[in-house]
Amino acid sequence: MIDVEVLVIGSGPGGALTAARLAEAGRQVFVLEEGDWIEVGEHEPFSLDQMEAQYRNAGQTVALGRPPIIYTEGRGAGGGSEVNSGLYHRPGPELLDDWARRFAIRDLSERDIVEHSREIEKTLSVGTVPGAVTPASSVIERGGAALGWATREVPRWMVYGETSDAGDGERQTMTRTYLPRAREAGATIMTGVHVDRLVKRGRRIVEVRATKRLAPGISEPLRFRPEHVFVCAGAIQTPALLQRSGLRTNVGRTLAVHPMVKAVARFDDAINVPDDVPVHQVKEFAPNISIGGSASGPGLLGLALAPEWARFAEVTADWEHSSLYYAATRTQGHGRVQALPFLDDPLVTYRLTRGDGKMLVHALERMVHLLFAAGARRVYPSVAEAVELRTAADLTELGQRLKLRDLNLMTVHLCSSVPMGEDRARAGVDSFGRIHGFDNVRVNDASLLPEAPGLNPQGTIMAIASRNCAAFLAGAR
Ligand SMILES: Cc1cc2nc3c(=O)[nH]c(=O)nc-3n(C[C@H](O)[C@H](O)[C@H](O)COP(=O)(O)OP(=O)(O)OC[C@H]3O[C@@H](n4cnc5c(N)ncnc54)[C@H](O)[C@@H]3O)c2cc1C
The missing domain is CATH 3.30.410 (Cholesterol Oxidase; domain 2)
Known part of the structure; x- marks a missing residue:
C-alpha cells in the first residue's frame, strides 16, 4: 500500500494543472495516467499514426443513438492536449454568470476566474x-x-x-507545460497505470486500486491510500470510474457534446x-x-x-x-x-x-x-x-x-457528465468539484462543466480547475 497525500487520476488539462498547482503549494502529489508519455513531435500531428498511438481505441469510439456520434478521447500523458488543435477561448462573463445563475454555482463570476485564465494563457503562450x-x-x-x-x-x-x-x-501541451512543472515541484507522475476502482468507507475514499502495465499481457496491481483524490480522467472515463466505485448520484446522466x-x-x-x-x-x-x-x-x-x-x-x-x-x-x-x-x-x-x-x-x-x-x-x-x-x-x-x-x-468536445452546482437534485459535485456527500474526493476535469460551452472547451476546463485548486488550498472546501 502506497500512502499519498493527493492522488490525481488522469493527466489531461484538468489533471496536469491540478498536479502542478497542488505540488507547487507544497502538497505531496502522485499522478496516475493510463497511457504513455509521448513527446510532442514523435507522431505527425493529426495523422492516423497519431490516432493509433495517442487516442483511446485509436479514436474508434461511438456514442450510440439515432444517428450515432463518433467521439474521440486523447489517451496518454497530457490527455487530449497532446492531440488537439490548440484553439483557446477565455470563458467570458456572460457564460460564467449564466452558469452561476442557472446551475446554482458559487463564486463563478469573471472576477473569480480571470486571474486563473491569465496565468494559464501565460503558461501556455496563448496568442494569434x-x-x-x-x-x-x-x-x-x-x-x-x-x-x-x-x-x-x-x-x-x-x-x-x-x-x-x-x-x-509547436503546441504547448501538458507534457510541455504543467506536467514538467508538477514534476519540478516534487510530484510523481506514473504512466501506464490504469485506475480500476476507488474504495469508499462512509464519507471517504480510503483506497485506490490500480493496475500497472509492465509489458504486453503482463501487469501488476497497485494499491494507494490517499488523503485526497482528484478524479481527472475526462468526461467519459471519470463517470465510468466513479460508477464502478459505487458513486452514482448524478454521475454520467448528463453528458453534453458539440x-x-x-x-x-x-x-x-x-x-x-x-x-x-x-x-x-x-x-x-x-x-x-x-x-x-x-x-x-x-x-x-x-x-x-x-x-x-x-x-x-x-x-x-x-x-x-x-x-x-x-x-x-x-x-x-x-x-x-x-x-x-x-x-x-x-x-x-x-x-x-x-x-x-x-x-x-x-x-x-x-x-x-x-x-x-x-x-x-x-x-x-x-x-x-x-x-x-x-x-x-x-x-x-x-x-x-x-x-x-x-x-x-x-x-471532440465532451463535457458535463458530472456537473457542478449546489442543487443536489441534478449536480454530481458541489461548486468546487467535491462529490456531494463525500469529504475527500473531487472531480476536476471536463466532466464538471454544467453544459457544453459553445466554444472550444479546454480554456474553460482549465480556468475552472485552477479556481477549484485555489479553493481546496484555501481550505474553503
Ligand atoms: C482531436 C481533438 C481536438 C480538440 N481540439 C480542441 C481545441 O482546439 N481546443 C479545445 O479547447 N479543446 C479541444 N479538444 C478538447 C480538449 O482536448 C478536451 O476538452 C480536454 O483535453 C479535456 O481535458 P480533461 O482533463 O477533461 O480530459 P482528457 O484530456 O481526456 O484527459 C484525461 C486523461 O485521463 C486518463 N485516464 C482516463 N481514465 C483513466 C484511468 N481509469 N486511470 C488512469 N488514467 C485515466 C486518459 O488516458 C487521459 O490522458 C480537442 C479534443 C480532441 C480529441
Missing part, C-alpha cells in the same frame, strides 16, 4: 499567429467577409519558430496543410453554431467521405486542393455514460432532439454557403448518401430532404 495563417484558414475569413458574417482568428497555445507562420508552431457535421470543400488552388488546422471560426451564430476547419490529411478526407469515398476517389487523390470544414452546435439533448460489468469501455449513448436535428441541418447549410462564398468548386457534405454539391443552390434542395439520421456526426 504572428505570420501568415494557412490557406485553409483564409477560406473561412474570405467566406465570412463575402457574406457579411463575423469571423475571428482564435488564439492557440503555440510557440512559433523562425518564419512565424501558422505551420511553424456534435459536428463536416464537409470536404475542393478549390482550384492548393489549400491543404495536412499537419495543421485552420485558426479562423465563424462567430456570427455563436454560441449555438460555430463553423471552423478540421485536420485534413488525405486519410481524414477519406474518412469524411466514407462510406462513399470510392465514388469520390479523385478528391482524396487530389487532396492538396481540398480541406475539411465543420459546423458544430450546442444541443438540447443529452448523453449517458454507463459502466458495464466485465467490460473496460463504458456504454455511451446520446439522444438528439428534433430541434437539435434542425439546428444541425441549418448549421450544415450555413457552412456550405460559406464555402461557396469563399470560392469552393465542389462541396461534399459528410452525409449518409453520397452528394456532390456544385453550387450553394444544390443544397437548398438537399436541405429539404435531409433528416437528422442522414448526418454523419462526430465530436
Whole structure:
C-alpha cells in the first residue's frame, strides 16, 4: 500500500494543472495516467499514426443513438492536449454568470476566474499567429467577409519558430507545460497505470486500486491510500470510474457534446496543410453554431467521405486542393455514460432532439454557403448518401430532404457528465468539484462543466480547475 497525500487520476488539462498547482503549494502529489508519455513531435500531428498511438481505441469510439456520434478521447500523458488543435477561448462573463445563475454555482463570476485564465494563457503562450495563417484558414475569413458574417482568428497555445507562420508552431501541451512543472515541484507522475476502482468507507475514499502495465499481457496491481483524490480522467472515463466505485448520484446522466457535421470543400488552388488546422471560426451564430476547419490529411478526407469515398476517389487523390470544414452546435439533448460489468469501455449513448436535428441541418447549410462564398468548386457534405454539391443552390434542395439520421456526426468536445452546482437534485459535485456527500474526493476535469460551452472547451476546463485548486488550498472546501 502506497500512502499519498493527493492522488490525481488522469493527466489531461484538468489533471496536469491540478498536479502542478497542488505540488507547487507544497502538497505531496502522485499522478496516475493510463497511457504513455509521448513527446510532442514523435507522431505527425493529426495523422492516423497519431490516432493509433495517442487516442483511446485509436479514436474508434461511438456514442450510440439515432444517428450515432463518433467521439474521440486523447489517451496518454497530457490527455487530449497532446492531440488537439490548440484553439483557446477565455470563458467570458456572460457564460460564467449564466452558469452561476442557472446551475446554482458559487463564486463563478469573471472576477473569480480571470486571474486563473491569465496565468494559464501565460503558461501556455496563448496568442494569434504572428505570420501568415494557412490557406485553409483564409477560406473561412474570405467566406465570412463575402457574406457579411463575423469571423475571428482564435488564439492557440503555440510557440512559433523562425518564419512565424501558422505551420511553424509547436503546441504547448501538458507534457510541455504543467506536467514538467508538477514534476519540478516534487510530484510523481506514473504512466501506464490504469485506475480500476476507488474504495469508499462512509464519507471517504480510503483506497485506490490500480493496475500497472509492465509489458504486453503482463501487469501488476497497485494499491494507494490517499488523503485526497482528484478524479481527472475526462468526461467519459471519470463517470465510468466513479460508477464502478459505487458513486452514482448524478454521475454520467448528463453528458453534453458539440456534435459536428463536416464537409470536404475542393478549390482550384492548393489549400491543404495536412499537419495543421485552420485558426479562423465563424462567430456570427455563436454560441449555438460555430463553423471552423478540421485536420485534413488525405486519410481524414477519406474518412469524411466514407462510406462513399470510392465514388469520390479523385478528391482524396487530389487532396492538396481540398480541406475539411465543420459546423458544430450546442444541443438540447443529452448523453449517458454507463459502466458495464466485465467490460473496460463504458456504454455511451446520446439522444438528439428534433430541434437539435434542425439546428444541425441549418448549421450544415450555413457552412456550405460559406464555402461557396469563399470560392469552393465542389462541396461534399459528410452525409449518409453520397452528394456532390456544385453550387450553394444544390443544397437548398438537399436541405429539404435531409433528416437528422442522414448526418454523419462526430465530436471532440465532451463535457458535463458530472456537473457542478449546489442543487443536489441534478449536480454530481458541489461548486468546487467535491462529490456531494463525500469529504475527500473531487472531480476536476471536463466532466464538471454544467453544459457544453459553445466554444472550444479546454480554456474553460482549465480556468475552472485552477479556481477549484485555489479553493481546496484555501481550505474553503
Ligand atoms: C482531436 C481533438 C481536438 C480538440 N481540439 C480542441 C481545441 O482546439 N481546443 C479545445 O479547447 N479543446 C479541444 N479538444 C478538447 C480538449 O482536448 C478536451 O476538452 C480536454 O483535453 C479535456 O481535458 P480533461 O482533463 O477533461 O480530459 P482528457 O484530456 O481526456 O484527459 C484525461 C486523461 O485521463 C486518463 N485516464 C482516463 N481514465 C483513466 C484511468 N481509469 N486511470 C488512469 N488514467 C485515466 C486518459 O488516458 C487521459 O490522458 C480537442 C479534443 C480532441 C480529441
